[in-house]
Every structure is written in C-alpha cells, then in structure tokens.
Amino acid sequence: MTFDLPTQGRSDAAAEGETPIVSSAMATDIVPTPTAVFGRPARVLVVDDDENVTNMLRRALSFEGYAVATARDGNDALKKTLEFAPDLVVLDIMLPAIDGVEVCRRLRAGDPQLAILMLTAKDAAADQVVGLDAGADDYLVKPFTLDVLTARVRAQLRRKEPSEVELVRFADLVLDTGTHSARRGTREIALTTTEYDLLLQFMRHPRQVLEKEQLTEKVWGYDFGGNYNVLEVYVRYLRQKLEAAGEPRLIHTLRGAGYVLREPTA
Amino acid sequence: MTFDLPTQGRSDAAAEGETPIVSSAMATDIVPTPTAVFGRPARVLVVDDDENVTNMLRRALSFEGYAVATARDGNDALKKTLEFAPDLVVLDIMLPAIDGVEVCRRLRAGDPQLAILMLTAKDAAADQVVGLDAGADDYLVKPFTLDVLTARVRAQLRRKEPSEVELVRFADLVLDTGTHSARRGTREIALTTTEYDLLLQFMRHPRQVLEKEQLTEKVWGYDFGGNYNVLEVYVRYLRQKLEAAGEPRLIHTLRGAGYVLREPTA
DNA sequence: GTGCGCTCTGAGAGCGCCCTGAGAGAGCTT
DNA sequence: AAGCTCTCTCAGGGCGCTCTCAGAGCGCAC
Numbered sequence: 001m002t003f004d005l006p007t008q009g010r011s012d013a014a015a016e017g018e019t020p021i022v023s024s025a026m027a028t029d030i031v032p033t034p035t036a037v038f039g040r041p042a043r044v045l046v047v048d049d050d051e052n053v054t055n056m057l058r059r060a061l062s063f064e065g066y067a068v069a070t071a072r073d074g075n076d077a078l079k080k081t082l083e084f085a086p087d088l089v090v091l092d093i094m095l096p097a098i099d100g101v102e103v104c105r106r107l108r109a110g111d112p113q114l115a116i117l118m119l120t121a122k123d124a125a126a127d128q129v130v131g132l133d134a135g136a137d138d139y140l141v142k143p144f145t146l147d148v149l150t151a152r153v154r155a156q157l158r159r160k161e162p163s164e165v166e167l168v169r170f171a172d173l174v175l176d177t178g179t180h181s182a183r184r185g186t187r188e189i190a191l192t193t194t195e196y197d198l199l200l201q202f203m204r205h206p207r208q209v210l211e212k213e214q215l216t217e218k219v220w221g222y223d224f225g226g227n228y229n230v231l232e233v234y235v236r237y238l239r240q241k242l243e244a245a246g247e248p249r250l251i252h253t254l255r256g257a258g259y260v261l262r263e264p265t266a
Numbered sequence: 267m268t269f270d271l272p273t274q275g276r277s278d279a280a281a282e283g284e285t286p287i288v289s290s291a292m293a294t295d296i297v298p299t300p301t302a303v304f305g306r307p308a309r310v311l312v313v314d315d316d317e318n319v320t321n322m323l324r325r326a327l328s329f330e331g332y333a334v335a336t337a338r339d340g341n342d343a344l345k346k347t348l349e350f351a352p353d354l355v356v357l358d359i360m361l362p363a364i365d366g367v368e369v370c371r372r373l374r375a376g377d378p379q380l381a382i383l384m385l386t387a388k389d390a391a392a393d394q395v396v397g398l399d400a401g402a403d404d405y406l407v408k409p410f411t412l413d414v415l416t417a418r419v420r421a422q423l424r425r426k427e428p429s430e431v432e433l434v435r436f437a438d439l440v441l442d443t444g445t446h447s448a449r450r451g452t453r454e455i456a457l458t459t460t461e462y463d464l465l466l467q468f469m470r471h472p473r474q475v476l477e478k479e480q481l482t483e484k485v486w487g488y489d490f491g492g493n494y495n496v497l498e499v500y501v502r503y504l505r506q507k508l509e510a511a512g513e514p515r516l517i518h519t520l521r522g523a524g525y526v527l528r529e530p531t532a
Numbered sequence: 533g534t535g536c537g538c539t540c541t542g543a544g545a546g547c548g549c550c551c552t553g554a555g556a557g558a559g560c561t562t
Numbered sequence: 563a564a565g566c567t568c569t570c571t572c573a574g575g576g577c578g579c580t581c582t583c584a585g586a587g588c589g590c591a592c
Contacts, residue, residue: 166421169404192568204425207378208444230570232550255549255578256459260445263401458579496581498539521538521589 045086074098340364374401
C-alpha cells in the first residue's frame with residue numbers, strides 16, 4: 001500500500017503507477033488478472049538446480065500471468081531475491097552449495113512477509129518438518145501436477161498482506177521499499193542495489209551501533225574475514241548521496257565499534 | 267486509571283510470529299491481524315487533547331487487538347508512558363502545556379526504541395520536518411481515515427524487534443548501549459570505545475568498589491602487571507567528560523583500593 | 533613537618549582505523 | 563565492440579585514539 005505524501009508536488013510519483021490510497025472501506029475497484037497483487041503482476045522466483053524443472057515452471061507460471069525469475073542454487077537464489085523482490089519463492093529443498101532449508105531460513109530472516117513454497121522429494125516426510133520449521137509457508141511433494149502447483153501458488157499469494165511496500169523513515173530521510181529510492185527532505189536520491197540494502201539496514205535499526213561484521217553479514221551475506229573496506233566505501237557512497245546538498249550527517253562512525261544512524265543533534 | 271485491553275479472546279494470537287501452515291491447496295483462512303509483538307498484544311498510547319479523537323482511536327485500535335491507553339496533554343503523556351510502557355505512541359503535534367514536538371523529543375531521549383507516530387495538521391509542512399527531526403518515526407496528516415492509521419501503526423510495530431539495546435542509568439547519568447553514547451542530564455556526551463567500555467563497568471556495578479585489577483581485566487582483557495596508569499588516565503578522561511558542565515563527581519577514588527561509582531551527596 | 537607512595541596531570545609519540553581517489557573487472561545496454 | 567553502471571580492490575595518507583612518560587599533587591603514617 002502506498003501512502004500519500006502530503007507535501008511535495010508529486011509530479012514523478014503520479015507517473016509511478018502506484019495505487020493511491022483507497023480511503024473508503026468499499027473498494028470495489030478493478031480486479032485485474034487474478035495473478036496480480038497490489039495492482040501489478042505477482043513476482044515468483046523459482047529455485048531448482050534442474051533446468052528442466054525451472055523451465056517448466058517458468059512457462060507454466062508465466063502462462064498464468066506471473067512475472068517469473070529463476071535461480072539454480074542457493075547463492076543465486078539469495079541474490080535474485082534481492083534484485084527481483086519476489087512475492088513468492090518456489091524452493092527446491094535439494095540444492096547444491098547452500099541447502100534449500102538454509103536458503104529458506106535466510107529468506108525468512110530477510111523478509112518475514114515473503115511467501116515460501118518448498119518442493120520436497122517424494123515421501124521425505126522428515127524434510128517437510130524441517131522445511132516448515134525453517135519458515136516455509138507450504139510444501140509440495142514431487143512429483144506434482146502443474147495444476148496443483150499453480151493452485152498452491154495462488155493460495156499463498158492470496159493471503160499476502162496487501163502492502164509490504166513500505167516507507168521507512170528516519171529524521172528527514174524516507175526510504176521507499178517499493179521503488180528502492182530514497183528522499184531526503186524533498187530531494188530525490190537514486191540508490192544502487194547495494195546502497196539500498198545497506199541503508200535499509202541502518203533504517204531498520206536506527207540509533208543502534210551496527211558492527212561491521214553484522215552489516216557485511218546482512219548486506220553481502222557473508223563475512224569478509226576482517227577486511228571491511230567494501231563496507232567503508234559504501235558508507236562513503238551513502239554519505240556522499242545523503243549529504244549532497246549540505247545536510248547534516250546521519251551515518252556516524254564509531255571508531256573501533258561500527259556505524260550508527262543517528263539524528264544530527266549538536 | 268484504566269487501560270483498555272483487547273476484548274476478543276484471540277486464542278491464535280498466542281501463536282503469533284508463526285505463520286500458520288496451510289497444507290490444503292484451497293486455503294481461504296484469514297491470517298489474524300498481527301497486533302502482537304514479542305508474543306503479547308502491542309501497547310499503544312494515544313495522545314490528543316480532543317477527547318473525540320482519543321475515543322475514536324481507542325476504539326479503533328482496541329478493535330484491532332492492541333492494548334490502548336490515552337493521554338490528553340504533554341505531562342500526562344510522559345507520565346502514562348512510564349506507567350504503561352507503550353510500544354508505540356500516537357502523538358498529536360498540537361498539545362496544551364507541553365508542545366507535541368517537545369514531548370516527542372523527551373520520549374525519544376527516554377527510549378530510543380520507542381515508535382512514535384505524529385499527527386500533524388493539514389498542510390503544515392514545516393511541522394513534519396520539525397517532528398521528524400525531533401525523533402518521530404512517521405507522521406500522519408489530519409484528517410485521515412482509520413484504515414490509514416491502523417496500517418501505519420502496523421508498519422511501525424512490524425519493524426520492532428527484540429534488541430539488546432539497553433539504557434543503563436545511574437543518578438543523572440544514562441548510558442545507551444545502542445549508540446554507545448552517554449547523557450548527563452540533557453547533555454549529550456560522546457565516548458570513545460575504551461571510555462564506553464570502562465564507564466559500562468562502573469554503571470553495571472554502582473556503589474561497588476572496583477579494583478584496578480578487575481577493571482583492567484574487564485576493559486583491556488589482561489593484567490598490566492601492576493602498572494595501572496592507563497586506567498588512571500582513562501578515569502581522568504571520563505571525569506573530564508562527565509563533569510564538563512560543572513556537575514558533581516560520580517567516579518570517586520578509593521586510595522589503595524580502586525574506584526567507585528557513587529552519587530555525589532554521599 | 534617530613535617522607536613515602538599512590539594518584540593525577542599535561543604533553544606527546546605511535547599505531548592503526550578509517551577515509552579517500554583512482555581504477556580494474558563484471559554485467560548490461562546500445 | 564563500445565559505453566555505461568555498479569561492485570569491489572588497492573595504495574596512500576590523515577588523524578583519532580590509545581598509551582607512555584615524567585613530573586606534580588596529595589593522602590597518609592610517622
């Protein structure tokens with residue numbers, strides 16, 4: 001759900017294509033394709049190491065009207081999730097590199113709202129328990145028919161909270177999780193993916209010291225073994241963009257400890 | 267004083283945090299509104315001088331499953347915050363006695379984790395800037411619909427996470443483990459990492475004699491073999507910062523024994 | 533008072549954390 | 563291929579922080 005921002009002229013926001021607030025309870029607006037959420041096609045990420053499977057699912061889901069992306073292993077899945085921002089992930093439990101269960105756990109940690117549909121091997125009852133414990137919303141036993149799959153996908157998407165496009169605020173800084181863009185006061189700020197991920201970490205934990213290890217773990221997914229120069233460089237990028245018009249600093253360095261997002265109190 | 271507690275017996279709200287498992291494909295269940303944080307109903311304090319407004323918001327939020335308290339002015343708000351320990355405060359910017367912005371600032375100073383949602387008058391663009399600078403997490407322009415309000419409340423509470431952020435207090439001194447910063451009265455004090463570590467030791471053991479050996483062991487991780495000059499120097503740094511505005515001494519020397527954190531009157 | 537030893541103080545040196553500018557390489561668009 | 567954006571690496575350097583040192587201050591015992 002998008003929130004109307006009262007102040008600024010929304011010349012660009014109008015072109016956004018976002019649904020404005022429906023203030024009355026009786027919203028009988030157009031319901032487009034049944035595969036749509038929030039007025040846009042739902043995004044589905046398919047993760048499986050078998051290309052035959054991913055291709056088949058891609059075709060089937062595309063045919064149903066979903067926007068589909070695929071990934072072939074765990075790392076790929078995590079990366080694509082950040083880029084593609086899917087509403088639902090179809091996840092095979094057997095994966096090379098990172099285990100499907102582990103992927104599920106990380107996805108769930110990263111986004112509590114994300115719908116996750118796990119594919120388990122036949123009769124592997126134990127898998128199902130493990131998978132559900134890891135935060136999957138539903139599972140499907142191979143082999144399955146496409147009808148069953150699309151039905152499950154539909155069911156999961158239907159229960160999705162209508163929103164998750166969120167405006168995270170701190171001081172005069174606003175981060176739009178829908179467009180991945182930021183605004184400081186009235187100034188629009190374009191962010192790259194990594195910059196956005198990093199800033200989001202700060203915005204979700206304002207006034208908290210974030211250690212370099214935590215940040216790299218969250219943003220890059222792994223530890224850098226003590227060399228945090230990448231992080232330092234990206235903090236620099238963020239500061240440059242956030243203070244481009246001479247605004248006071250928001251991301252502060254705590255030498256030897258990490259960084260904090262804090263209001264510019266004198 | 268009476269606080270509204272959610273009336274509905276929400277048997278499933280106890281399982282909050284766990285996504286209900288839907289094993290059937292045709293799941294039409296409705297997921298209960300997630301009004302809980304940390305496994306209990308979230309507490310919301312509504313502050314407005316218009317009783318019609320507070321009553322309306324109380325009803326709406328109670329219906330959503332929140333525990334609601336109300337306050338009619340700034341002093342009342344600060345008092346109720348201490349008693350009620352809300353997770354979120356809905357705060358009108360126009361208040362008698364103490365201004366809403368000032369209330370916001372004090373609430374924020376008292377608890378960096380508290381979610382604050384400000385209500386501003388229509389088109390008062392300046393207010394929003396002021397409010398956000400004072401530490402509000404979000405604002406809402408009057409008039410608004412209840413739908414919008416509850417959505418915002420939900421969004422704010424969703425991002426609340428259990429954290430180890432803690433405010434350690436002693437006399438007029440507050441140490442924020444989130445930002446590693448200290449405050450004496452209203453004066454903000456920046457600390458280096460070593461200074462912070464040392465002060466934390468004192469704050470965790472107030473009115474206790476701490477031997478030099480203990481302190482160096484804890485802060486520096488090893489013993490200095492009898493030469494405690496580093497410690498003495500850092501005690502000095504702390505004293506300089508903590509007494510910079512002429513405040514009475516808190517860290518006292520016990521010749522031959524060590525140091526104590528003790529209130530000045532004793 | 534005198535002497536001793538503990539503590540405080542000011543100044544400064546060195547380390548290393550962090551910032552910075554530049555650029556190579558990957559991926560994508562044209 | 564060329565151009566672009568984005569990511570990440572690397573080397574250089576500033577300066578914040580830590581710690582040392584020498585000397586002064588001060589409490590305590592005699």
